[in-house]
Amino acid sequence: MIGGANPVERNRILVVDDDDDVREGIQLALETNGYLVDAAPDGRAALSWLYENPPPLLILLDLMMPVMDGWQVLDALDSDARFSSIPVVVVTAFRGDRLGKAATRSVLRKPIELDELMRAVAAHDHGRMRASS
Amino acid sequence: MMSGADVTMLRAASEATRLLIVVVDANGNVVRVNRAAAQALDRLEADCLVPVWELAELDEERDSLRAAFAHGAPHLPSELLVHLAGRKGRIVDWTATAAPEIGNGVVLLTGVDVTERLRASAVLRETDVHYRLMLEHLPAIVWTTDHDLRFTSSIGRGLESLALRSGDAASHGTSLFAYFHTDDETHVVIDAHRRALEGHSATYEITWHGRSYQSTVEPLKSDSGEIVGCVGVALDVTERAEAERARRESEQRIQRLVDADIIGIVLWSRDGRVLEANKTFLDLVECDRDDLVSGRVSWTEMTPPEYRELDRRALDEIRATGRCRPFEKEYVSRSGARIPVLIGGASLDAAVGEPPDRGVAFVLDLREQARLRAARDRLLEKEREAHGQAEEANVRLVLVAEAGKALARSLDERETLQTLAQLCLPALGDWCVVVRRGGRSVGEGDIEREEVLAYSVGAHGDPARRALVERLCKLPWWLDDVAGIERVFASGESIVRSDASAFAGSRNSDVVQIVHELGVRSLTCVPVRGHDRVEAVAMLVSATDPRRYAHADVMLAEQLATRAAMALENARLFADALAAVRARDEFLAIAAHELRTPLTALMLRVQLLRASFESQARIERAQALRAVSVLEQQSRRLSRLVDSLLEISRPASKRAPGATESTDLAQLVRDVVSTMLPELTKAGCAVRIETAPDARGAWERTRIEQLVTNLLSNAMKFGRGRPIDVRVDISENQRARLSIRDHGIGISKSDQARIFGRFERAVSTRHFGGLGLGLFVSAQIARAHGGRLDVQSEPGKGACFIVELPRST
Numbered sequence: 001m002i003g004g005a006n007p008v009e010r011n012r013i014l015v016v017d018d019d020d021d022v023r024e025g026i027q028l029a030l031e032t033n034g035y036l037v038d039a040a041p042d043g044r045a046a047l048s049w050l051y052e053n054p055p056p057l058l059i060l061l062d063l064m065m066p067v068m069d070g071w072q073v074l075d076a077l078d079s080d081a082r083f084s085s086i087p088v089v090v091v092t093a094f095r096g097d098r099l100g101k102a103a104t105r106s107v108l109r110k111p112i113e114l115d116e117l118m119r120a121v122a123a124h125d126h127g128r129m130r131a132s133s
Numbered sequence: 134m135m136s137g138a139d140v141t142m143l144r145a146a147s148e149a150t151r152l153l154i155v156v157v158d159a160n161g162n163v164v165r166v167n168r169a170a171a172q173a174l175d176r177l178e179a180d181c182l183v184p185v186w187e188l189a190e191l192d193e194e195r196d197s198l199r200a201a202f203a204h205g206a207p208h209l210p211s212e213l214l215v216h217l218a219g220r221k222g223r224i225v226d227w228t229a230t231a232a233p234e235i236g237n238g239v240v241l242l243t244g245v246d247v248t249e250r251l252r253a254s255a256v257l258r259e260t261d262v263h264y265r266l267m268l269e270h271l272p273a274i275v276w277t278t279d280h281d282l283r284f285t286s287s288i289g290r291g292l293e294s295l296a297l298r299s300g301d302a303a304s305h306g307t308s309l310f311a312y313f314h315t316d317d318e319t320h321v322v323i324d325a326h327r328r329a330l331e332g333h334s335a336t337y338e339i340t341w342h343g344r345s346y347q348s349t350v351e352p353l354k355s356d357s358g359e360i361v362g363c364v365g366v367a368l369d370v371t372e373r374a375e376a377e378r379a380r381r382e383s384e385q386r387i388q389r390l391v392d393a394d395i396i397g398i399v400l401w402s403r404d405g406r407v408l409e410a411n412k413t414f415l416d417l418v419e420c421d422r423d424d425l426v427s428g429r430v431s432w433t434e435m436t437p438p439e440y441r442e443l444d445r446r447a448l449d450e451i452r453a454t455g456r457c458r459p460f461e462k463e464y465v466s467r468s469g470a471r472i473p474v475l476i477g478g479a480s481l482d483a484a485v486g487e488p489p490d491r492g493v494a495f496v497l498d499l500r501e502q503a504r505l506r507a508a509r510d511r512l513l514e515k516e517r518e519a520h521g522q523a524e525e526a527n528v529r530l531v532l533v534a535e536a537g538k539a540l541a542r543s544l545d546e547r548e549t550l551q552t553l554a555q556l557c558l559p560a561l562g563d564w565c566v567v568v569r570r571g572g573r574s575v576g577e578g579d580i581e582r583e584e585v586l587a588y589s590v591g592a593h594g595d596p597a598r599r600a601l602v603e604r605l606c607k608l609p610w611w612l613d614d615v616a617g618i619e620r621v622f623a624s625g626e627s628i629v630r631s632d633a634s635a636f637a638g639s640r641n642s643d644v645v646q647i648v649h650e651l652g653v654r655s656l657t658c659v660p661v662r663g664h665d666r667v668e669a670v671a672m673l674v675s676a677t678d679p680r681r682y683a684h685a686d687v688m689l690a691e692q693l694a695t696r697a698a699m700a701l702e703n704a705r706l707f708a709d710a711l712a713a714v715r716a717r718d719e720f721l722a723i724a725a726h727e728l729r730t731p732l733t734a735l736m737l738r739v740q741l742l743r744a745s746f747e748s749q750a751r752i753e754r755a756q757a758l759r760a761v762s763v764l765e766q767q768s769r770r771l772s773r774l775v776d777s778l779l780e781i782s783r784p785a786s787k788r789a790p791g792a793t794e795s796t797d798l799a800q801l802v803r804d805v806v807s808t809m810l811p812e813l814t815k816a817g818c819a820v821r822i823e824t825a826p827d828a829r830g831a832w833e834r835t836r837i838e839q840l841v842t843n844l845l846s847n848a849m850k851f852g853r854g855r856p857i858d859v860r861v862d863i864s865e866n867q868r869a870r871l872s873i874r875d876h877g878i879g880i881s882k883s884d885q886a887r888i889f890g891r892f893e894r895a896v897s898t899r900h901f902g903g904l905g906l907g908l909f910v911s912a913q914i915a916r917a918h919g920g921r922l923d924v925q926s927e928p929g930k931g932a933c934f935i936v937e938l939p940r941s942t
Contacts, residue, residue, distance in 0.1 A: 021767060022737070025734045025741070093730055095722070111729050
């Protein structure tokens with residue numbers, strides 16, 4: 001709780017993915033490693049969550065989703081000062097050109113390895129959770 | 134002996150007489166001369182006493198005198214003409230008389246100076262000769278006859294023509310009968326002579342030995358006036374007769390010329406009338422003699438206005454010189470035909486310098502010449518034209534070849550048409566626009582779809598005006614069927630228009646304004662023909678020339694358009710190839726994405742399980758079961774994906790059903806729904822099933838299951854969590870029918886046409902996963918069973934997919 005009206009929840013991660021099984025898998029893996037996880041099935045649901053909750057430690061963001069896709073979410077985050085500093089890791093089955101401007105972010109390529117996932121999360125955790133994992 | 138008185142008297146007499154008296158002795162010596170003799174000898178009397186021969190002038194006279202006195206008894210001729218010595222040219226006629234009374238052997242010479250007399254006589258003789266010569270050289274024949282008509286004389290050079298000499302006929306005493314080989318008293322010659330003998334003069338003409346004579350015979354009278362014969366004169370008039378005949382022939386020739394159908398001859402008057410004309414002229418101007426007689430033929434009226442000045446100049450020339458040089462003009466015949474003629478004229482009666490009242494004109498029909506000249510001109514023109522065409526063809530060939538190269542460089546259709554427009558300029562017009570219209574089919578395999586195209590590109594020969602054409606091309610100027618473009622699209626045939634109103638039909642005032650600024654005098658629209666339709670129409674416009682487009686121009690434009698069509702076809706093939714490559718890339722990306730998604734879930738679960746096993750001694754049963762269930766679901770999902778991939782890679786020929794089995798469609802649908810229930814539930818889609826019996830057929834069960842699964846997945850994916858209505862029944866045509874209706878986002882009409890295509894989807898791949906193969910594969914399966922798959926939908930109102938399959942009986 002380092003000051004500010006909207007303190008970062010240091011161990012809460014928002015997982016955004018339209019595929020239930022993938023979302024469930026990631027959620028389970030993170031929770032198993034001691035994180036608090038909230039999930040959203042599409043971009044709009046993710047933004048709604050962000051408006052209503054303190055900024056999470058990290059957002060894991062799928063790209064191809066119905067209603068509002070991952071690229072649109074990135075645009076929305078960039079254009080809103082409240083969200084622009086929230087770290088985002090893109091988790092996608094796309095490769096190369098199809099990533100578009102999402103390629104500038106941290107990217108985890110599906111299918112993801114558990115180790116990979118945890119390392120990516122830990123990189124944004126400033127080592128806080130490392131001891132507990 | 135004589136007395137002294139006698140001697141004195143004699144002496145006086147001898148001195149007085151004009152006779153020359155010379156006394157010569159027997160030796161020939163002059164012993165005495167009288168004064169007259171001394172004067173004649175022009176010497177003193179004493180000087181005259183020399184031998185007599187010395188008094189002679191000429192040698193032969195001297196010799197004969199000496200000889201006469203040689204023997205002492207001179208024998209002298211009674212008359213002795215002697216030229217006197219010392220007096221040149223004086224001739225003396227001497228008479229020698231023996232004078233024994235004076236002395237023995239003495240000769241008395243008395244002489245008379247006959248010089249003058251001889252001279253006169255010579256002149257007389259000469260005159261006679263002259264007459265004779267005159268007669269002999271008379272270019273005529275003069276003859277005389279006696280009463281018996283015998284020639285008594287004949288003279289004159291005219292005889293030469295008859296191979297006679299003067300006097301021949303007379304010397305032979307030939308009669309006229311014998312000479313003319315006749316005994317006919319009525320013979321023109323005999324008759325004339327008979328009349329002359331009767332005292333009349335007679336004339337006649339006769340041709341004898343090839344020559345013509347005009348003869349006059351007169352009575353020949355003696356000094357007493359008695360008729361003693363005839364005298365005739367015949368003049369050789371052969372040359373004159375010849376000339377006369379020539380004149381007559383010439384006249385005949387001229388008459389023939391007048392009558393012949395060669396040259397028109399006109400007698401004209403200054404007031405414009407044709408007074409007389411031959412048939413040739415009348416025929417030429419299509420008039421007849423009645424017109425002529427009634428004065429209806431007027432050379433001024435027959436002359437077209439542009440030739441009146443020439444006529445005026447010709448009249449001036451006739452006034453100045455009496456005639457005019459030939460010149461070419463035209464007459465207008467009665468039927469209005471123009472008759473080219475060569476005409477020359479002359480004044481008939483006016484003195485030089487006077488205005489001619491009447492004249493003659495010679496008119497040569499030049500129609501044949503004009504025709505030949507025109508034919509020659511046409512030939513020349515054709516030759517020039519052919520030459521020009523050959524050169525033009527060469528230019529065209531080069532242009533077409535260049536066009537082929539230029540067009541081949543582009544694989545973009547818009548660029549190709551732009552190139553076509555530019556290539557046409559400036560050779561084929563001032564500006565050019567090309568309309569691309571209709572559409573092109575894209576896609577592949579069994580499903581094709583149409584991409585609607587409508588745009589235009591253009592160019593202008595003048596770079597400064599290019600912007601105007603570009604402005605025009607931003608407007609849909611081809612609407613309202615301007616310039617007959619629709620006809621070209623419909624018929625594929627080029628059109629040429631030579632009017633400025635080609636764009637008048639446009640209701641777009643901007644279009645009308647721009648076209649007005651660009652200018653239109655004539656245009657041609659040529660089709661750019663694809664293999665089964667007109668892909669585009671190129672409009673070439675001349676802003677200045679109302680007759681710019683000849684057949685050859687249109688042909689050239691069509692050739693360029695053909696080259697453009699080929700380039701367009703290449704561009705299309707290239708675009709199709711690119712699209713196919715893109716579609717495959719897209720598919721591979723999506724397929725990879727779709728495969729990785731269940732793999733992600735699988736791997737996470739497996740690695741979590743492994744971690745659980747590694748970190749915990751015991752794992753909760755429920756947790757393990759949940760994990761295994763997820764693994765199973767993801768495996769099945771992968772399996773379905775693989776099936777779809779297999780279906781897509783299967784050649785069309787092998788898409789026919791494999792082993793079929795009797796299948797109840799209603800039961801099959803219920804089974805699939807049951808299998809998918811967890812997913813359906815998760816998606817919030819309740820499924821309402823309504824089935825009719827007997828929807829049974831011999832189908833490949835697994836593939837029909839795949840079909841139903843695909844349709845249900847779609848309904849679930851796009852159904853926005855609303856109920857899905859599934860119905861199995863028998864269609865009107867007695868086929869088994871399955872309808873799956875969702876209440877989701879729906880599909881627009883344009884998308885409905887393409888969603889059955891391979892790799893196609895109505896929605897963005899950013900939002901919806903899936904291979905985009907579901908409907909394609911489903912339609913394949915339905916078709917493979919002899920059935921079909923259709924869709925009914927409106928955006929926002931859900932979609933209903935209907936499968937019909939033939940039933941087995």
